[in-house]
Amino acid sequence: MPMVVGVVAGVAVVAVLGLIGLFxxxxxxxxxxxxxxxxxxxxxxxxxxxxxxxxxxxxxxxxxxxxxxxxxxxxxxLNETELHVDCVTHQGIPLKVRGVVIFKVGDDFVSIANAARRFLDQQKLMSERVHNVFAGHLRSIVGGLTVEDMIRDREKLTGQTRAACGTEMEKLGLIVDSLQIHEIEDPTGYIKNMAMPHAAAVQRDARIAQAEANRLATEAEQASFARMAEATRDSEILQAGYQAERDKAGARARQAGPLADAASRQEVVVQETRVAELEAQRREQQLQADVRKPADAQAYEKRTLAEAERDARISAAQAKAKETELAAAAEATRVKAAAGAEAEATRARGEATAAATLATGEAEAASAQARGLAAAAAAKAQGLAEAEAIKARAAALAENQEAVVAQQLAENWPEIVKAGASAFGNVDNMVLLNGADGMADVFAKALTMGGTGLGLARQLLASMNQNGQSANGSPSLNGTANPPAQRVPVEEK
Known part of the structure; x- marks a missing residue:
């Protein structure tokens, strides 16, 4: 029995141990x-x-x-991957970007599931995949920036890179804990050259600051030397002052006796001066009482009388001015009324004169119109008569031209003779050698040379022909011409 219990206990223990192992x-x-x-x-x-x-x-x-x-x-x-990316900026400048990405699988089940399906048996390749994702986006982002943007705002580059990679990292089930850009290498020296102006400016400012410090130090040294000289001068002045005081004290001690005598004499003079001033004040008060006060009283009396007389004259002048003002106002009123009446009368007379002038002008206009019509009718009749005469003369000239020319010569013979005689108008003395025959020859030559005779007849004929053509194509004989007389040369002795 005990053996069975032991076996059961052993089996139970083995079973418990098996259950524990299985669990x-x-x-x-x-x-x-x-x-x-x-x-x-x-x-x-x-x-x-x-x-x-x-x-x-x-x-x-x-x-x-x-x-x-x-x-x-x-x-x-946490996992990390270092970034070593060769990029080209928007300016075409090659750069090498150095950084680090710290990442991990997300804590939520969706991220863990995404990461498990992609990296469960390949967790060692996770860093390489992340590096490739960030390298591609980093090249794209750097290509849209300038070197200046990347240097001055590196946080902008980091933020844009994280934002660009966020969706892909989420698909991979990864989250980025940190992204840091450690260094931007410039193999072409662009950044160094870009910094040179600033470095030169810093060096310039440093040199200026050093020069300013040297100047200030020099000024401080000079001021210190000046203060030292000033202190020396003040010390010497004080020493000279002390010496002068010692000398003055000695001189005062030596002159104590003479000064005492002079002081006593000065006191006597002061007392005498005081007595003289008191005497002068007494005399002045006596003059005030005896002379000035009576004179002031007389002057006050005269001034009072003069002021009263002045006030009386002013009152009289004011009354006279008021009277004159009233008289002037009355006269002005009267003149104004008279001027109004005169203006009314003048206006009435002007209206009457204007009416009379209008009637006269209308009568004169009618008279002038009648005279103009009569003059026009007379001129018209005269013109018609002259036209008839010209027409008749033109008909006569056409029938017997020689007779008309002879008639014209006869009518203008006095002017012809006058033109021939004008040749002798400027002759003072004339000597004739053959008597009356010589005189006849002279007159004949004068008439011939003066343009009379046949020449004048031809001019008259030409004039008539021209006038006749100008008047409705008919010849006219109403024009005469006086040819200029020619000077006859006369032998003078």
């Missing part, structure tokens, strides 16, 4: 920095779509059936 073999606990991915059965995890085929456990334990389910661990530790 330990089936129970899996996830560490704080890892996630358990259990596959092999149909599970549904909150936040994941149906049919994933695996279960995620973080921070707790779970039962796993050996041989049915497979448990694998996904690390949630």
């Amino acid at each position: 330990k073999m089936m129970w899996r606990v996830a560490e704080p920095n890892e996630a358990l991915v259990i596959s092999g059965s149909n599970h549904r995890t909150e936040g994941l779509e149906a049919g994933m085929g695996f279960r995620i456990v973080t921070g707790r334990g779970t039962m796993v059936m050996p041989g049915v389910q497979v448990v694998r661990k996904l690390s949630l530790d």
